[in-house]
Amino acid sequence: MTATTPSAPLGDDVGRDLVRGVCETLGAAADTLGDLDRRAGDGDFGTNIRTALALVDENIAADDPQTYRQWLTALFMGWLGVGGTSGPLFGMFFRDLARAADDAPPTAAQLAEALAAGQATVQRYGEAEVGDKTMIDALEPAVTALRGALEDGREAADALRAAEEAAVQGARSTARITARRGRASYVGDASQGVIDPGAAAVALVIGAARAAVAGGGSPDTSWIA
Amino acid sequence: MRRSIVNDPGDLVPEALEGLVLSHPRLLALQETHRLVTRRERARDKVGLVSGGGSGHEPLHAGFVGRGMLDVAVSGAVFASPTALQVLEGTKAADAGRGVVQIVKNYTGDVLNFRIAGEISGDDAIETEIVLVDDDLATDTGDERGPGRRGTAATVVVEKVCGAAAEEGADLQQVAAVGRRVASAARTMSLALEAGTHPGDSAPQFTLGEDEVELGVGIHGERAARRVPFRDADALTDLLLDPLLAELGLARGDQVLAIVNGLGSAYPLELQLVARRLHHRLADAGIAIDRSLVGSYVTSLDMHGVSLTLVPLDDELRRLWDAPVRTPALTW
Numbered sequence: 001m002t003a004t005t006p007s008a009p010l011g012d013d014v015g016r017d018l019v020r021g022v023c024e025t026l027g028a029a030a031d032t033l034g035d036l037d038r039r040a041g042d043g044d045f046g047t048n049i050r051t052a053l054a055l056v057d058e059n060i061a062a063d064d065p066q067t068y069r070q071w072l073t074a075l076f077m078g079w080l081g082v083g084g085t086s087g088p089l090f091g092m093f094f095r096d097l098a099r100a101a102d103d104a105p106p107t108a109a110q111l112a113e114a115l116a117a118g119q120a121t122v123q124r125y126g127e128a129e130v131g132d133k134t135m136i137d138a139l140e141p142a143v144t145a146l147r148g149a150l151e152d153g154r155e156a157a158d159a160l161r162a163a164e165e166a167a168v169q170g171a172r173s174t175a176r177i178t179a180r181r182g183r184a185s186y187v188g189d190a191s192q193g194v195i196d197p198g199a200a201a202v203a204l205v206i207g208a209a210r211a212a213v214a215g216g217g218s219p220d221t222s223w224i225a
Numbered sequence: 226m227r228r229s230i231v232n233d234p235g236d237l238v239p240e241a242l243e244g245l246v247l248s249h250p251r252l253l254a255l256q257e258t259h260r261l262v263t264r265r266e267r268a269r270d271k272v273g274l275v276s277g278g279g280s281g282h283e284p285l286h287a288g289f290v291g292r293g294m295l296d297v298a299v300s301g302a303v304f305a306s307p308t309a310l311q312v313l314e315g316t317k318a319a320d321a322g323r324g325v326v327q328i329v330k331n332y333t334g335d336v337l338n339f340r341i342a343g344e345i346s347g348d349d350a351i352e353t354e355i356v357l358v359d360d361d362l363a364t365d366t367g368d369e370r371g372p373g374r375r376g377t378a379a380t381v382v383v384e385k386v387c388g389a390a391a392e393e394g395a396d397l398q399q400v401a402a403v404g405r406r407v408a409s410a411a412r413t414m415s416l417a418l419e420a421g422t423h424p425g426d427s428a429p430q431f432t433l434g435e436d437e438v439e440l441g442v443g444i445h446g447e448r449a450a451r452r453v454p455f456r457d458a459d460a461l462t463d464l465l466l467d468p469l470l471a472e473l474g475l476a477r478g479d480q481v482l483a484i485v486n487g488l489g490s491a492y493p494l495e496l497q498l499v500a501r502r503l504h505h506r507l508a509d510a511g512i513a514i515d516r517s518l519v520g521s522y523v524t525s526l527d528m529h530g531v532s533l534t535l536v537p538l539d540d541e542l543r544r545l546w547d548a549p550v551r552t553p554a555l556t557w
Contacts, residue, residue: 080308080313080345082308083301083305083306083334085333085334085337088308088337088338089337091309092341092344125337125340125341
């Protein structure tokens, strides 16, 4: 593993590793996330994850992506092909990640700005704020932590680890929230004590990004239950 | 116990679309992957029109694809929005170089997926405008932060006048503007004597007592805010008409387009009784029903019910309504 500064491009294979990592991590967690959604939501998240990942696989097989943007495009187009609300929101979030850079891999700073753009897009469409028990509860602290760590001069993998930790902490905090927006708002108080599956999935995505940049180390999923 | 004429319920939508397109080989074509029904011959040099939504509302939307109306209809599963990817492909298919108007019934999932598709189609340099249809008076809560009124039968009028304007050569902004004008002026009220049943299910989506009527139903089998005593056809019609007249503030001498719409299993004789009462009432009030449509156009599976839509008419809307149209469900 080589240390990468905020202004240096991430590794050539970061797009491939990121997409494969996101798919493996979310695929392995689909049952657990689906179970959370059954307890505090409409119950379709696990199915939607599996549908999205199958579409991503189809896109990869059909398009044979080479560049960072091509890999991320296969990812975001797959997510736009599923129902529910979280599928299209994740799709638009990944689209912003795809736009982090042109065909060359992004720098850590560009990735941070793309994550921030993704957060803004999700908020624009989902109209959610921090504390609403949605994806944003993991995404906002992750973006803040990543930007802060890069400004402090920490190298890319280290900064992404800080983002992952902040995202996990943010996702876990959703268990204490009664939903006001999004999937869990329909069940009201029944969402108390249950981690929001969208926020948990965001934390896993940030973890997969950290693993892709660091060159290994699958995200911990033991905290999701 | 309710039964349906289905094969595998999971294949219902694609098989039904196939049946529709096979029945209208000179009008329609099917793009199976994204469940798009398109015109057999793509229009050229005009603003494109795409609409769509969950299935179960037939003949909306695919039945209104053809000259003078839609270019493309996108079908989701029963009562579920099509995906953003489907709408994106539908928007691209509708584009003939002058931009695309997306006609969207106001439901959270549909609005989200059409907005996303509109944003992404910008990557392909396709300009889009959304016309949101939100005519359902029963869901007019006045809450600005709420989801707003639902879109129901006025969608037919919006698709018709936008289609005619596009055919006349109007530009993207003009087509969208006339659609928005109809959407903001039109109001609909609906009632049901019996809910619809999901294909493959044995029970309807809700049950009513013999002496009960669900007033203010939508088109997805959701419960309404009010349940009122059953009464005869004239009095049922009044239940729909009174709040519409109060809302629209129509005056003696005004002209309207009226749609008496069956919600799935109301039969034509029933709809004609509603039309009869409507004509008598409006004649008494000095309001002219200048154009009307009586039939099942925007349905909710096999819901036994009726909706009444009124749209104030002016010369431009009348001209666009009268313009030629050639689709499976509307032709003149």
